[in-house]
Amino acid sequence: RKEVEQDPGPFNVPEGATVAFNCTYSNSASQSFFWYRQDCRKEPKLLMSVYSSGNEDGRFTAQLNRASQYISLLIRDSKLSDSATYLCVVNMGSGGNNRLAFGKGNQVVVIP
Amino acid sequence: EAGVTQFPSHSVIEKGQTVTLRCDPISGHDNLYWYRRVMGKEIKFLLHFVKESKQDESGMPNNRFLAERTGGTYSTLKVQPAELEDSGVYFCASSQDRVRDEQFFGPGTRLTVL
DSSP: OOSEEEOOOOEEEETTOOEEEEEEESOTTOOEEEEEEEOTTSOOEEEEEEOTTOEEETTEEEEEETTTTEEEEEEOSOOGGGOEEEEEEEEOOOTTOOOEEEOOOEEEEEEO | OOOOEEEOSEEEEOTTOOEEEEEEOOTTOOEEEEEEEOTTSOOEEEEEEETTEEEEOTTOOSTTEEEEOGGGSOEEEEESSOOGGGOEEEEEEEESSSSSSOOEEOOOEEEEEO
């Protein structure tokens, strides 16, 4: 079983619409969760950390469900500039280790 | 503040040759990581340095890969001899602390082995 599972898409989203996607992770002991954004041929950049209580940053909302081991991301009022790949990332580290496990990413294309 | 830098940005080599990738982390970041993305797959962890020590090298694929971080500053990743399946994008990342701190990624080195 993969450490982080994501449905890669693509997700074709009309401008102004809402899009949501999620991922599942295998390690129930994981403590830290993130969404990274990756533009074409660029490096991943942190979009937001994900907390158990859920967190919001402008048009972006992230949720964590520990019982079901899934993480979600919702983008409201999509902009053309939101077109990118969104990577679900879980810190698999323990005992001083700190490795990140990545999903394949959700490719989002916002259409005018 | 300068971000993580990697050199070269691209490298094309023939099977059997040697390639050395370099990563300069953000100044002051003790933690340095190497990751790799091969075509069609997710980004995968290779190893983690804390200063000059290897904290976790569980992701290194085989003994053709050698990573060093002498002096605890920049790091090199050498592939010798390179094989076709080593082609991919090699990312370096650094962080100040461990578990909850953001890992900042470099632009990556795109390696093509012919």
